[in-house]
Amino acid sequence: MHRFAKPSVFLKLASAVMPWAIGITVLTLAVGLYLALVVSPADYQQGDTVRIMYIHVPAAWMGLFCYVGMAICGAMSLIWKHPLADIAARATAPIGATFTALCLITGSLWGEPMWGTWWVWDARLTSMLILLFLYLGYMALVNAFDDPERGSKAGSALALVGVINVPIVKFSVDWWNTLHQPASVARMGGPSIDPSMLWPLFLIAVGFTGYYVIVLILRVRLELNERRIRALQLSGIGEDSPGNAQPAYNPEQAGAGK
Amino acid sequence: MTDFFEMGGYAGYVWSSYGLATIALLVLLMVSLRGLTKSRRDLAHLETLLKSRRPRRKKAPVRQP
Numbered sequence: 001m002h003r004f005a006k007p008s009v010f011l012k013l014a015s016a017v018m019p020w021a022i023g024i025t026v027l028t029l030a031v032g033l034y035l036a037l038v039v040s041p042a043d044y045q046q047g048d049t050v051r052i053m054y055i056h057v058p059a060a061w062m063g064l065f066c067y068v069g070m071a072i073c074g075a076m077s078l079i080w081k082h083p084l085a086d087i088a089a090r091a092t093a094p095i096g097a098t099f100t101a102l103c104l105i106t107g108s109l110w111g112e113p114m115w116g117t118w119w120v121w122d123a124r125l126t127s128m129l130i131l132l133f134l135y136l137g138y139m140a141l142v143n144a145f146d147d148p149e150r151g152s153k154a155g156s157a158l159a160l161v162g163v164i165n166v167p168i169v170k171f172s173v174d175w176w177n178t179l180h181q182p183a184s185v186a187r188m189g190g191p192s193i194d195p196s197m198l199w200p201l202f203l204i205a206v207g208f209t210g211y212y213v214i215v216l217i218l219r220v221r222l223e224l225n226e227r228r229i230r231a232l233q234l235s236g237i238g239e240d241s242p243g244n245a246q247p248a249y250n251p252e253q254a255g256a257g258k
Numbered sequence: 259m260t261d262f263f264e265m266g267g268y269a270g271y272v273w274s275s276y277g278l279a280t281i282a283l284l285v286l287l288m289v290s291l292r293g294l295t296k297s298r299r300d301l302a303h304l305e306t307l308l309k310s311r312r313p314r315r316k317k318a319p320v321r322q323p
Binding site: 033037038042047048049051052055056059094095098101102105106109110112113211214215218219221222225226228229232233237 | 262265266267268271272274275276278279282283286287290291293294297298300301304305307308311
């Protein structure tokens with residue numbers, strides 16, 4: 001029963017956090033979008049395309065942040081076999097993948113008018129694409145086994161190996177020659193962009209983080225329910241109801257072909 | 259007002275970025291919510307089955323009035 005102790009603590013905490021997360025997300029996204037689309041000035045070189053930055057950059061941050069979170073949860077599930085860590089990692093993957101895909105798409109939409117190309121195979125763009133494939137690979141791998149525990153072991157190993165890609169994404173603009181501009185916010189000596197552009201950037205980043213918390217809680221609840229359903233089905237409950245039936249494993253039948 | 263929607267001639271790029279982001283985040287939210295609702299329904303169904311079975315499994319009632 002100790003396995004359920006921690007999830008119950010999580011569920012209690014999640015119910016307390018949820019209204020705050022919704023409030024913060026709606027508020028910061030509303031103000032952030034208003035600042036991004038209306039108040040902030042157009043760039044003197046890039047014109048109004050600079051407004052794509054307010055989606056593109058927070059989405060990139062979230063893509064990396066979710067990946068690190070997923071890898072930490074993967075490590076915890078490998079080391080301590082904590083079921084909630086595995087569930088949190090599984091719940092994080094689709095959210096991180098969505099943000100990473102958004103970063104790549106908005107980057108393309110920004111690159112076409114400003115660089116004259118939708119895509120270049122440089123280090124920043126390629127490493128970001130690899131990040132997306134790591135997410136997709138993780139999601140495919142954890143669901144590829146009949147035994148969920150084997151799936152999470154394989155997935156956690158992949159997530160941990162893939163962490164090497166995170167600093168490559170971050171520093172790719174410094175290490176290799178690229179069309180992509182260097183860091184202007186998280187850099188030594190403080191941000192180099194104007195507060196009128198920094199504020200919407202941070203507000204939308206906070207809003208995206210709030211969104212992550214909301215969807216994470218929903219998906220962890222979903223995953224907890226599904227595990228309970230699987231446990232009940234394995235114990236034979238519901239085998240007589242159509243649709244929920246799982247064929248019982250019969251060792252004699254399985255070995256009959258030999 | 260039209261200036262706002264024209265985005266300095268980059269309307270297609272700017273609005274599709276914001277539009278796609280909105281759609282993608284809403285779709286993920288809806289999918290997660292619907293999955294959660296379905297799992298709750300399935301779980302409730304299984305738990306009523308579990309309850310209806312329990313007395314049969316134990317067979318001998320503990321207390322007889």
